Amino acid sequence: MLINDGDTVCIVGAGPGGSACAIALLSEARRVGRKINVVLFEHKKFSEHRHYNQCIGVLSPPFEDILKNELDLTLPENLVLNNMEGYRLHSDLLSLDLIGEESGRSVSVRRSKFDAFMLEEAQKAGAQVVHNRVTSIEINHDGVLVYSEGDNFKCAVVVGAFGLDDGTCSIFEQGTPYRQPDFLNTVITRLYPGKEFISSMDSTIHAFLLSHPGLEFGAVTPKGEHISINIAGRKVSSHIMMEFLRSAPVQRFLPPHQRREKPLNYFKGKFPIAPARNLFGDRYVTIGDAAGLMRPFKGKGINSAILTGVYSARSIMGHGVSKQAFAENFYRECSELTEDLPYGRVVRLLTNLATSLKFMDHMIAVAAERPDFMKAMFGSVSGHDPYKKIIMETASLSLAFTFAQKILGHFVFRQEARLPAKSASPTA
């Protein structure tokens, strides 16, 4: 099942994963002197900015290296809304600037503009873009039929780059053994507080780990002329968003005249927290969110989507489109993401335990006192280091002893426990 001259590859979805896959397929084909057709299905018209994208649009390191090294692209500066300066972590009572170093800058962009840029580059590379929704796929031993609202296409392999689109997940579940990944729901809203308030805010990403039932985490991100606010959890809703907005730690970041206002718009989304089952097979492979290959907290989902798109392209061009070829090449190249998944799960579990037991204030207090734990917090929130590295570097007897003391104070002598807040500042 190799790719030959004249073969067609269909890609369902032109988010960062799908466009990156198209660019990489065509550049790999050029490199080995083969002529292939790449058909990219995307039902949205990004350049019309009509569709809302749930993503906050923060591109974080090493996005510039990935774009340059893997796709020979440079992000146009006119797409950059803000250079993000850092992270501040908030618990119920404390706040802490996370101090650490990342190898490159973080910037915020408008997602529809970023997607339009990537899609244009895919077109320039020679991909045929079909602005229709894919409605069904049929995998046979000699090829794949991709049905859309317009033309149908016969191809050698289909790449699923459809994110967590419910309808398309079902289409792949019906046509292949693929099963969509486990996910968290998200609700996002925007506030437009006016120029003066926005310019008084630092370009900092505020991450919230509060002990609110049903809420795993939240974030407040200043972005150009507005503030994006998002929350995530199994069952988050507009109601939980209202409670999040009304909570004391969040109120400080809202303009005084909007602190009691109900946001006008909510958008729902989801992001994966585990890999999809059977994420590849004979003549199909999924990438990005559809494959569920990303970190559980600071997912850097755009980077993961681009990278898995490139890995799938190399695997298809170099080794063919059989299940075995994807297992031995595509999936092996994804090992940086897949090997870290169990460690990420442990960190997520511990974090959820800490927030539900109202222990996060102590964790922030310890991070304020101990550079090793500060480094671990920075690594987890920024997504800079793999969780495995964070756990290995941070686990120590002295830290275990510090936490044992805190836990004892918290649960046994709760009424007497005092929070040391040397460099962590109270939120209220």
Ligand SMILES: Cc1cc2nc3c(=O)[nH]c(=O)nc-3n(C[C@H](O)[C@H](O)[C@H](O)COP(=O)(O)OP(=O)(O)OC[C@H]3O[C@@H](n4cnc5c(N)ncnc54)[C@H](O)[C@@H]3O)c2cc1C
């Ligand atoms: C609230 C929230 C905030 C986030 N913020 C960030 C962030 O700041 N930075 C970051 O790096 N990541 C962030 N992410 C994650 C990021 O959005 C995703 O990881 C990333 O978009 C995945 O890219 P993708 O190409 O796999 O899928 P997507 O970007 O979801 O693209 C899928 C595309 O497929 C198209 N499509 C689907 N079905 C069909 C069909 N049947 N026919 C034709 N087209 C179809 C869709 O229209 C879409 O354009 C966030 C996620 C959420 C939920």
